[in-house]
């Protein structure tokens with residue numbers, strides 16, 4: 001039987017940035033298929049709806065093959081098991097990410113020892129980007145084209161013009 005390696009790349013993606021896309025591009029080189037999954041988290045105040053986030057991801061990654069875009073509620077490891085994944089992808093931008101990511105990876109490993117967390121490091125030029133800082137720059141009229149794709153840039157500009165960013 002043919003063995004297919006499958007990884008889940010979970011996150012808020014509110015919205016997706018070029019840093020996330022860089023991590024995704026590295027992940028598809030290592031796995032046969034990657035599911036980029038928007039985590040539904042009612043505790044984290046979000047800007048884009050889940051459907052908007054999924055739509056922006058789809059529009060932003062059209063040139064990347066073997067990727068499915070999805071969303072999930074509940075534990076990441078439960079979703080990963082349900083999908084038949086053997087790995088969870090997380091990006092590590094800086095040392096400041098490490099402690100939180102380490103804690104999350106160890107918690108996930110103790111919940112499900114069959115699923116490994118794989119950390120990937122985005123290019124240095126994307127290390128300082130986060131969805132919040134990109135939204136703040138867009139809201140204050142700054143240029144975000146270095147940090148997000150054209151569809152996300154348009155979405156942020158339209159939201160800013162409507163005063164909803």
Ligand code: COA
Nearest residue numbers: 010011012013019020039075076091104107129130131132
């Ligand atoms: N490029 C740019 N930005 C990046 C990035 C990258 N490569 N990697 C992370 N970020 C930014 C995000 O934009 C986000 O910025 P923001 O806070 O300004 O929105 C921030 O880093 C957090 O990243 P994200 O990957 O979205 O993590 P998160 O903390 O919001 O979500 C989940 C993490 C969803 C994976 C985690 O909460 C989870 O697994 N939830 C499900 C419940 C669960 O299983 N809990 C048990 C785990 S202990």
